[in-house]
Amino acid sequence: MAILDVKNINKRFGGLQALGDVNLSVAENSVHAIIGPNGAGKSTLLNVLVGKLIPDTGSVMFDGQSVLGRKPYEINQMGISRVFQTPEIFGDLTVMENMLIPCFAKRDGSFEMNAIASITQQRDVIEKAEHMLEDMNLIDHRDDHSASMSRGDKRRLEIAMCLAQDPRLLLLDEPTAGMARADTNNTIDLLKRIKEERDITIAIIEHDMHVVFSLAERITVLAQGTPLVEDTPDNIKGHPKVREAYLGETQDAA
Amino acid sequence: MFGLNAKDTRLFFIVIALVAFAPFLMNPFPTDSAMAQFNAGYPDLMQRFVIFGIFAIGFNILFGLTGYLSFGHAAFLGAGSYAAVWMLKLLTINVIPAIMISVIVAGVFALLIGFISLRRSGIYFSILTLAFAQMAFALAASVLTPITGGETGLQTALSDPRILDGARDAGGNIPAPGLWGMEMRDSAEWVVSGWQFTFNVGYYLAGLCMILAFYLSIRIFRSPFGMMLRAVKSNQQRMNYTGLNTRPYTLAAFVISGMYAGLAGGLMAAMDPLAGAERMQWTASGEVVLMTILGGAGTLIGPVLGAGFIKYFENIFSKINDNVLHQWFAFMPDGIEDFLVTIVHPFVGKGWHLTLGLMFMAVVIFLPGGLVEGGQRIARLFGRKKKAADKETDASKTPAE
Amino acid sequence: MEAIVLQILSGLDGGSAYALIALGLTLIFGTLGVVNFAHGALFMIGAFCTVTLQRLLSYSHTVIDESQKDFLGNPLKVQVPYIQDWFGEAAANTIIDWSVPLAILFAIPVMLIIGIVMERGLIKHFYKRPHADQILVTFGLAIVLQEIIKAYYGANPIPAPAPDVFKGSFDFGVLLGFDANRIIYPYWRLVYFAFAALLITGVFVFLQFTTFGMVVRAGMADRETVGLLGIDIDKRFTIMFGLAACVAGLAGVMYTPINSPNYHMGMDFLVISFVVVVVGGMGSLPGAVLAGFVLGILQSFASMREVIEFLPGINQIVIYLAAIVILLTRPRGLMGRRGVMEE
Numbered sequence: 001m002a003i004l005d006v007k008n009i010n011k012r013f014g015g016l017q018a019l020g021d022v023n024l025s026v027a028e029n030s031v032h033a034i035i036g037p038n039g040a041g042k043s044t045l046l047n048v049l050v051g052k053l054i055p056d057t058g059s060v061m062f063d064g065q066s067v068l069g070r071k072p073y074e075i076n077q078m079g080i081s082r083v084f085q086t087p088e089i090f091g092d093l094t095v096m097e098n099m100l101i102p103c104f105a106k107r108d109g110s111f112e113m114n115a116i117a118s119i120t121q122q123r124d125v126i127e128k129a130e131h132m133l134e135d136m137n138l139i140d141h142r143d144d145h146s147a148s149m150s151r152g153d154k155r156r157l158e159i160a161m162c163l164a165q166d167p168r169l170l171l172l173d174e175p176t177a178g179m180a181r182a183d184t185n186n187t188i189d190l191l192k193r194i195k196e197e198r199d200i201t202i203a204i205i206e207h208d209m210h211v212v213f214s215l216a217e218r219i220t221v222l223a224q225g226t227p228l229v230e231d232t233p234d235n236i237k238g239h240p241k242v243r244e245a246y247l248g249e250t251q252d253a254a
Numbered sequence: 255m256f257g258l259n260a261k262d263t264r265l266f267f268i269v270i271a272l273v274a275f276a277p278f279l280m281n282p283f284p285t286d287s288a289m290a291q292f293n294a295g296y297p298d299l300m301q302r303f304v305i306f307g308i309f310a311i312g313f314n315i316l317f318g319l320t321g322y323l324s325f326g327h328a329a330f331l332g333a334g335s336y337a338a339v340w341m342l343k344l345l346t347i348n349v350i351p352a353i354m355i356s357v358i359v360a361g362v363f364a365l366l367i368g369f370i371s372l373r374r375s376g377i378y379f380s381i382l383t384l385a386f387a388q389m390a391f392a393l394a395a396s397v398l399t400p401i402t403g404g405e406t407g408l409q410t411a412l413s414d415p416r417i418l419d420g421a422r423d424a425g426g427n428i429p430a431p432g433l434w435g436m437e438m439r440d441s442a443e444w445v446v447s448g449w450q451f452t453f454n455v456g457y458y459l460a461g462l463c464m465i466l467a468f469y470l471s472i473r474i475f476r477s478p479f480g481m482m483l484r485a486v487k488s489n490q491q492r493m494n495y496t497g498l499n500t501r502p503y504t505l506a507a508f509v510i511s512g513m514y515a516g517l518a519g520g521l522m523a524a525m526d527p528l529a530g531a532e533r534m535q536w537t538a539s540g541e542v543v544l545m546t547i548l549g550g551a552g553t554l555i556g557p558v559l560g561a562g563f564i565k566y567f568e569n570i571f572s573k574i575n576d577n578v579l580h581q582w583f584a585f586m587p588d589g590i591e592d593f594l595v596t597i598v599h600p601f602v603g604k605g606w607h608l609t610l611g612l613m614f615m616a617v618v619i620f621l622p623g624g625l626v627e628g629g630q631r632i633a634r635l636f637g638r639k640k641k642a643a644d645k646e647t648d649a650s651k652t653p654a655e
Numbered sequence: 656m657e658a659i660v661l662q663i664l665s666g667l668d669g670g671s672a673y674a675l676i677a678l679g680l681t682l683i684f685g686t687l688g689v690v691n692f693a694h695g696a697l698f699m700i701g702a703f704c705t706v707t708l709q710r711l712l713s714y715s716h717t718v719i720d721e722s723q724k725d726f727l728g729n730p731l732k733v734q735v736p737y738i739q740d741w742f743g744e745a746a747a748n749t750i751i752d753w754s755v756p757l758a759i760l761f762a763i764p765v766m767l768i769i770g771i772v773m774e775r776g777l778i779k780h781f782y783k784r785p786h787a788d789q790i791l792v793t794f795g796l797a798i799v800l801q802e803i804i805k806a807y808y809g810a811n812p813i814p815a816p817a818p819d820v821f822k823g824s825f826d827f828g829v830l831l832g833f834d835a836n837r838i839i840y841p842y843w844r845l846v847y848f849a850f851a852a853l854l855i856t857g858v859f860v861f862l863q864f865t866t867f868g869m870v871v872r873a874g875m876a877d878r879e880t881v882g883l884l885g886i887d888i889d890k891r892f893t894i895m896f897g898l899a900a901c902v903a904g905l906a907g908v909m910y911t912p913i914n915s916p917n918y919h920m921g922m923d924f925l926v927i928s929f930v931v932v933v934v935g936g937m938g939s940l941p942g943a944v945l946a947g948f949v950l951g952i953l954q955s956f957a958s959m960r961e962v963i964e965f966l967p968g969i970n971q972i973v974i975y976l977a978a979i980v981i982l983l984t985r986p987r988g989l990m991g992r993r994g995v996m997e998e
Contacts, residue, residue, distance in 0.1 A: 113479060
């Protein structure tokens with residue numbers, strides 16, 4: 001069953017057709033990768049999914065509900081979490097505080113005037129946040145300034161923050177961009193583990209074919225704003241159209 | 255204690271002690287000594303310390319936590335003042351209803367202005383708040399004269415109705431604002447061998463309000479709500495993608511800080527039942543910005559320190575004239591004495607604002623964390639020396655063992 | 656119809672001052688990325704350049720004039736300006752009479768130096784700091800500059816009259832075919848508008864047609880790339896700051912006959928000029944000029960008796976009201992670019 005259903009999305013920026021008749025269906029509890037050369041419209045599509053951009057036409061259904069016209073925070077509360085290309089965390093806050101915020105957002109919703117009781121009294125939230133930090137191997141950094149951490153740690157913190165909300169769908173925007181090989185492999189292992197442990201659907205935009213083929217169960221190839229093919233990784237690898245449009249040059253380069 | 259952790263409780267008690275013993279602390283010099291001009295323990299000034307303390311604490315909840323720099327907060331203080339004076343005119347000379355209504359009116363006013371201004375951020379937000387405050391100021395000084403008294407200001411009069419307790423006091427005069435028989439201007443004096451201490455009713459009422467305001471700000475700082483406000487300052491994008499709606503958070507902070515400003519304005523009117531449009535002018539908004547930054551934005555105690563610091567030096571510096579300077583430097587040879595007086599002259603007396611501007615620049619350039627950061631640095635300096643000394647003693651012990 | 660023409664005319668001089676200050680603010684913001692709250696103080700210092708020159712020119716020594724007697728029959732002591740000794744009486748009187756326009760020559764080097772010292776000494780260190788810090792430190796600087804002027808020149812306004820030729824008014828109505836004495840307009844305001852128009856045109860020509868201007872415009876669009884081309888953008892930006900200070904200063908010099916300079920005139924103009932900049936769109940030079948004139952004229956219209964009777968107090972708030980409406984409907988102002996000062 002599809003948890004995310006994108007139908008006939010069109011988006012124009014002035015004279016540029018960024019997305020043209022995009023149809024995409026992501027099955028529940030699958031890992032779905034969206035690949036394509038630069039300028040293929042991957043980021044535009046992602047921004048439509050999280051409510052940052054409103055498409056000109058088409059529909060986006062998440063779990064039977066339309067997400068179009070909703071604000072990013074409302075879409076997030078529906079169960080879609082997003083990991084950014086460069087980790088977006090609260091740099092001025094400690095790691096623990098970074099972790100607490102999504103836990104509060106999960107418990108209290110998009111706004112709660114919880115202004116009198118101290119944070120330390122909210123045992124349930126604190127325990128959950130500490131548990132997440134332990135699970136993600138970040139507990140040693142608990143009281144560090146999050147801006148001072150390494151990029152790999154920031155990435156793990158961001159993923160942990162997204163997972164703390166128990167999302168149904170996790171969107172990752174090139175999560176390993178700019179990472180060293182070892183960090184990339186750690187991230188792949190982390191995502192695999194998340195997939196095993198949780199009922200979660202993962203949609204991932206990625207340049208790195210190593211990451212894509214290690215994780216994805218289905219792959220959609222986007223080119224010039226339109227889906228070219230959608231298939232299993234094995235079929236994609238051998239697909240002549242894909243090879244021509246995209247993979248060929250990448251593999252040669254590699 | 256009081257739902258605070260040990261460190262905050264200590265800070266809270268320090269503030270209580272400072273407020274309670276201010277009449278002593280501010281008057282450390284005997285009345286007829288040469289140093290008496292540095293005494294600040296008279297009611298009018300002490301009232302200003304705590305009232306501006308409240309104003310700055312409130313401003314800090316908005317600016318210190320969310321980073322939204324409002325250049326129009328004086329509008330709420332002015333609105334609170336007007337509301338309080340009207341209460342003193344219409345209902346009763348008792349200050350409690352006046353103070354309560356000032357908080358409510360300022361809160362409603364802040365809700366309106368905040369709802370519109372917070373649609374933008376950064377400098378656009380600053381300009382919007384500035385524009386609203388300047389509008390309020392211009393209208394209060396002109397068209398709204400029936401409500402605000404225009405340029406002469408609004409004050410209590412013999413012709414006021416004062417439904418609950420009548421227009422005149424026993425002597426047939428305009429009654430002074432009071433609290434169940436005590437007047438705000440009542441003071442008790444205590445003279446001890448050359449020292450003179452003044453305990454003023456109005457000061458202690460305002461001081462009590464500041465203690466409550468400070469306590470509430472600690473609770474807000476330590477609450478999930480306070481953390482969310484800091485998160486707004488840090489990364490709004492992540493806030494949105496974590497399912498949090500930033501608008502109501504910033505609006506709540508704006509309204510709370512507007513209510514603090516209203517409380518300060520109401521207390522001002524309670525101490526002296528007079529409200530003028532100049533309280534709303536942008537220079538007054540700028541002053542609370544200075545106080546908060548100078549003390550340390552985003553810290554608990556900083557705004558209180560900043561307010562006290564500015565109000566103290568404003569008062570003391572502006573009293574120093576050339577005669578005083580000549581007294582100070584009298585021990586120098588004549589030529590040098592005159593030279594020193596000439597050098598110092600532009601910075602004191604009427605030139606106090608020059609000193610303030612220079613100090614403020616120095617703080618922004620060298621101490622972005624304000625006086626609080628300065629204090630921490632000094633403490634760390636001593637702490638490190640102490641630790642180093644401890645280590646040395648440890649090292650010297652080891653071989654002996 | 657006459658009333659409308661009159662209001663537009665009387666909006667021009669206020670609008671000129673707003674436009675000139677806003678232009679300088681935008682130049683600084685667009686090139687250096689700094690929000691300069693001390694810009695009003697530069698305008699004020701310009702005005703005091705006029706006062707200073709006026710005082711220098713009238714610097715006198717005392718002469719005992721035997722030919723004149725005071726009422727006790729003693730010879731009269733007369734103050735004679737030194738320039739009278741040098742150039743003779745007629746020339747000296749002309750020079751003193753023309754001290755406001757002459758102050759332009761005096762103000763240019765002074766303002767350039769002040770601007771460059773300010774940029775090198777203070778502003779430079781704030782490029783990488785948050786906008787809030789820039790606002791705060793320049794706000795502090797504005798207070799300091801204003802207090803220095805106050806300490807030196809006192810708190811009262813000091814009159815600086817226009818040359819005699821420009822005193823009096825010009826009957827615009829006759830020129831436009833209306834009845835005489837219906838639309839009269841002081842000559843000096845006309846001069847001020849012409850001067851502002853010239854200065855604004857000068858700045859645009861300079862930016863548009865010189866290599867220096869091209870580099871600066873490129874730097875405004877994309878500082879890093881220009882830096883990568885091996886161009887010393889910093890030095891040019893310093894000069895740019897001096898230039899912006901000059902524009903503000905000259906606006907102040909010529910404004911003195913309209914309003915006698917006082918120490919707080921800078922702050923008064925700054926608040927409105929910031930509104931002008933934001934309404935025009937942060938970073939847009941034509942926007943700043945357009946918004947300056949639009950708001951100046953708008954204010955003039957709102958000051959009409961008929962309007963005030965209908966909407967009391969509107970003259971006091973119209974600029975702020977316009978700013979609020981524009982910011983809420985066009986977040987980037989009239990001509991703002993995308994992505995400037997957002998977030």
